[in-house]
Amino acid sequence: MTTAELVFSQGRLTLSRPGTADPTLRAWDAADELLLEAALDAAAGFDEPRVLIVDDQFGALALGLSRFSPTIVADSAVLPVALAKNVSFNPAFPVAEPVYSWINPPAGLFDLVVLRIPRQADYLAWLLRWLNGVISDSGVLLAGGMIKHLPAKSVEVFAEAVQTEQVLPARKKARAIRCRKGAASLAGWPGAWKGYAVTGRNGDVEVEALPAVFAREKLDIGSRLLVPHVAKVASTLKAGDSVLDLACGNGVLGLTALAERDDLQLGFSDVSSQAVLSARHNVEQAFPGANAIFSHCDGIDAGTNACDLILLNPPFHEGGVVGDHIALRLFEQASQHLRPGGRLLMVGNRHLGYHRSLRRYFSSVEQLDASPKFVVFRAGNR
Structure with a gap:
C-alpha cells in the first residue's frame, strides 16, 4: 500500500493505493484533480444536487465530493x-453510501454524474447509454481521464451517445468534458454482448x-x-x-472444465462485476444445471472452500500500470486455498518470469507448455 496527499480547493485528502508498495503509484492522478474541481463548479448550479460517481479508482472522487453524499x-x-481504507484516513470527509456494482446498479435520477473514462471504447459506449437512463433532463455529465489512456475512438463514442457541451482545458496531461444526456440507450444496442x-467435448x-x-x-x-491443458486435467x-x-473474465476456463465434466463444483471469481455477470450468463446458457457460484471480489473470496484445481490467467496491468503485483497476490491466495494434492494451472507472459515467483508459494512448479510469448505452469504443494 502506498499513501500520498491530494490537495484541492476543499481541503487535503490522504489517499492510499492498495496492493502495491511502489511509491510512484498514487491513489489519484491529474484526472481526479480536474474532475473534482469541475464537479464542484457544476454542483454550484443546483440547490441540492443528487450526485453519481462512476468508476472512481481508489476513492479520490467519492471523498472529494462527500459533502453531496454521492451515490x-x-x-x-x-x-x-x-x-x-481511505475513509478511515479522512474523517472530515465521510462517505456513508455503499458502493454499487453492475450486479446491483443504483437507480436514478441524478443531477450531476462524474465519470472516469475507461480505456475500452465499448465499455465507454455502454456506460454513456446506461447513464442516459439515469441523468435528469437538466443534469450534467462530467467525464475525464488521462489523455494517454483515453480510447482511440472516444470522440466518436461521445458524439453517438450524448451531447457534448464543452471540452475543458487540458491539465497535467488530463482531459475532461462536460455533456448533457443524449437519446442513445442500451435497449437494442448490438454492442452490449x-x-x-470454443470447442468442448460435446460440441x-x-x-x-x-x-x-x-x-x-x-x-x-x-x-x-x-485451454487444452484445462480440458485434460478436468x-x-x-x-x-x-x-x-x-x-475468470468471461469464464472460458471454467466453461472448458465444465465441458469435460459437468458434475464438478465450479467457482468463478473476478474483480470486474461485468466479468462476473458474463461468466454467470455463459454458465446459465451452456450448463444450466451446473453447481456454480460467482464471486465479485479482488482475488479469492475469504469464504471460499479449499479447491482441487484453480485455473488462472492473471491480469498483468491495472489502470495502465504493468507488472506482476496482481499475479503475486493471486499466487499467494491460490496457495492458501488448495486442498492437499490440489493444483494451480495457469498461463502467464513469458517476460514476467512467473517460474521464479511461483516457487515462493508452491513447492512443486512444472512447465507444461510454452509459446514465444506465454508459458503454462502447473503448481502445487507436496
Whole structure:
C-alpha cells in the first residue's frame, strides 16, 4: 500500500493505493484533480444536487465530493476496499453510501454524474447509454481521464451517445468534458454482448461478455495455450471436485472444465462485476444445471472452500500500470486455498518470469507448455 496527499480547493485528502508498495503509484492522478474541481463548479448550479460517481479508482472522487453524499457505482471490486481504507484516513470527509456494482446498479435520477473514462471504447459506449437512463433532463455529465489512456475512438463514442457541451482545458496531461444526456440507450444496442465459440467435448460452447471484460470478442492467445491443458486435467477429476476459475473474465476456463465434466463444483471469481455477470450468463446458457457460484471480489473470496484445481490467467496491468503485483497476490491466495494434492494451472507472459515467483508459494512448479510469448505452469504443494 502506498499513501500520498491530494490537495484541492476543499481541503487535503490522504489517499492510499492498495496492493502495491511502489511509491510512484498514487491513489489519484491529474484526472481526479480536474474532475473534482469541475464537479464542484457544476454542483454550484443546483440547490441540492443528487450526485453519481462512476468508476472512481481508489476513492479520490467519492471523498472529494462527500459533502453531496454521492451515490457510487464501480465495475471494480477494488474500490470498496480502497474507499473503506481511505475513509478511515479522512474523517472530515465521510462517505456513508455503499458502493454499487453492475450486479446491483443504483437507480436514478441524478443531477450531476462524474465519470472516469475507461480505456475500452465499448465499455465507454455502454456506460454513456446506461447513464442516459439515469441523468435528469437538466443534469450534467462530467467525464475525464488521462489523455494517454483515453480510447482511440472516444470522440466518436461521445458524439453517438450524448451531447457534448464543452471540452475543458487540458491539465497535467488530463482531459475532461462536460455533456448533457443524449437519446442513445442500451435497449437494442448490438454492442452490449460480443463473443465467440470454443470447442468442448460435446460440441461448441458459446462464450459472450459485456464490454468491460478482457478479450470478449476472441479467445486471447494466453488462454488459447492453456485451454487444452484445462480440458485434460478436468477430465481426470472426480464428480464433485472443486474447481475455481480465478480472475475468470468471461469464464472460458471454467466453461472448458465444465465441458469435460459437468458434475464438478465450479467457482468463478473476478474483480470486474461485468466479468462476473458474463461468466454467470455463459454458465446459465451452456450448463444450466451446473453447481456454480460467482464471486465479485479482488482475488479469492475469504469464504471460499479449499479447491482441487484453480485455473488462472492473471491480469498483468491495472489502470495502465504493468507488472506482476496482481499475479503475486493471486499466487499467494491460490496457495492458501488448495486442498492437499490440489493444483494451480495457469498461463502467464513469458517476460514476467512467473517460474521464479511461483516457487515462493508452491513447492512443486512444472512447465507444461510454452509459446514465444506465454508459458503454462502447473503448481502445487507436496
